[in-house]
Amino acid sequence: MKKIFVVSFFALLFTACEKDEVIDPKAYSCNFDFVDNSASHPKAQQYQAKLDEIVKKGTVGIMMSVYHPNSIQWLGASGKADISNNVPMQPCMISRMGSTIKMFTATVTMMLYDENKINLDEKIAHYLKGSYIGKIQNAETATIRQLLQHSSGIYNYIQNPKFQTASMNNLKKEWHAEDLMSYAYNQDAYFASGTDVRYSNTNYILLGILIEQIEGKPLHEVFEQRIFKAFGMTKSLFASKNPVPHNIVRGYIDLYSNFKITESTYFSGWDYYTADGGLISNPYDMSLFFQKLMNGEVVNPKLLAEMLTWKTPHEQDPDFFPIEYGLGIFKMKTPKGDVYYHSGDAIGYYANMIYITSSKSVIVYAVNSNYGKLDEWVSTKKAIENILETVW
Template sequence: MTRIRSAHRRGIRLASATVLASVVALVAAGCSAAAAPAPSPTELSGISTAKVEALFQQGAADLHMPGAFLLLETPDGEFSSSYGATQIGGETPPAAGTHIRVGSNTKTWTGTVILQLAEEGKLKLDDPVSRFRSDVPNGENITIRMLLDMRSGLYNYTEDPGLAAAMDANPQRVWAPAELIKVGLSQPPYFAPDQGYHYSNTNTAILGTIIEQLENKSLHDVFQERLFNPLGMSDTLFPVATDADLPRPLSHGYSFGTNVGTLNAPALDASQLQDFYAGLLAPDDHTFDNPSWAYAAGAGISTAHDLAIWAKALANGTLLDPAYQAQRTQFQKVSPTAPSNAATYGLALANFGGYYGHTGELPGYNSFVASNPKTGVTLVVWANLAPTGDGKDPATTIARSIIESVG
């Protein structure tokens, strides 16, 4: 059984970001044995690490996570915290180098390459998508920019019940991008181009095919050459569809229910939820489900350590020139009625109250990745049960509580 509800299917929820971490072991001079780890700092850039630790540990416990990890980085130093284990019944704690599926954080990779191609003159952000694909209905009025900022109106293929049923029937199926896009284009649009906002994986899947068309390379190779290698993200990859297993060390990922059953109602029903809280209901292991259905919108793999590197590059525009970073960060409300503290969205990038990044969820994995370009504070949180029994995105929920409490 599998679940496709998430930032992938549902859209981005409010959260925020703060920072990355690791504990440094000191080696005594002239001695063969390592000294005890250095004690964690009690405060970093005005942030109480004890408070962050308490919020993280309590949040993971309250949400009944098998395992979770937090990585915090500030200009003054780093802090990390681990909860539970990488596998139910196991003893290995999550770590900064544990591989997870990052879900919709992959969208920021796709968006960054599209912006690089615009810098290089290989496309324009206001090009109609019909320049690259003749199969997109009304494609002459849908621009590359609208695909990036989720204002195309195109139907989100991961909301399709037929796709959900097919994934339930065969979680190991290898999906071709053309199959996914066909599902998205077969349904009526939500609205006319640029007349609203609707988070749609169809947008990002189309952008992925445009990248491969212009570069004449797979996304696996393009991301490696343009993003991961320049930034030194050696534990990050966009897997090929036929070989998408997680590298070791890895965290297993757990979820409840089926795609069809949870398409519109991610939470367990009342009796199931009671059993879950009592420890009588075990989730399903989705670690080795094939994520090719997420393609350019969410099939990526990384670690907390590498995601912190990526968050800082996103916030600072490291891989873009200033003009395109400025366009990318022209954030807009996702709804006219959205509250003032709600996340806003730019060009394949979200703004969580001054922290730039994204959230991601695949069956069994939820991650929050963001950095504040003004303060230099970066926060990465991931969890290995997604969503929670009551339908929450755990990493996003924990990150929000930290940001709201410590600023």
């Protein structure tokens, strides 16, 4: 949930691409540290056929995990991880997961709350004294809880046309927190804090700064210690530790909405250092985390209940499911029932993690291609319905 570019505008400012890298396919070699019994899953053929169908529609590559509490976990993949070097996608590979990191950022914030290091209902300005607070409307009044729930009203820097132009004019630039926040300076707030909900990446940049300040460590160390190592996410890292790992699957975009794709692996520099993006992982690790979170194994049930306290926006997107906002988690109302979820994208990457409340099942999928005509089978209401219909 971080998409910023209208592709036709993107195309106008796009700079010439460099030649594809020559990468030894062995660099992508990976495996799980457990016995993968996916082939014996009773719906293995059905799930694999769905991934193959999505690739046939134009998606470059896809990985997916399907977990049901009373069945074997299924892990699968289809398509290519790297077109130029002819590397097939495998479910153990790593990809960029974009804004799904917000669920992890919210979880770490709840941990700090549980340890009495912060108060969720205290203003963020009580903890952060940087000059940026006075330059961002509502930053002096919004509480930590309101930042977590996107009810702060703070302007979303990504929506600033000046940021879009600057980022597209230098697609490989690596952005840091204050670079990004500067595009929220002196912008009108959407509403008075606490009166509505509206998605804003700026909220989570501020939360990332808070986490670093309270912990006295860079974000990549905090996430590694509190989340990845603690919950067995062996393939996961925060991008600032290694912004473009040698074995990350290549990213691709449908630049001109004609299925003629362009590689974009190095074009996500605002997703490296801040807590509104930056997760590199795979569907298995993310499914593992979501399972444990919903089972009360990550934060205690009382805190989880706070995360699952919902606010409904005054306006809904008519082209998507009705949604409600929790703390780092969304609730989506589908024809089959409610699901909790968080999605995320970067230039050339999209991921979605979904928890089906009725069955306690978890679906996570990640693709290495988006924008243009590709989104129809990746991130739209139609795309999500297509996947839910198969695995519900």
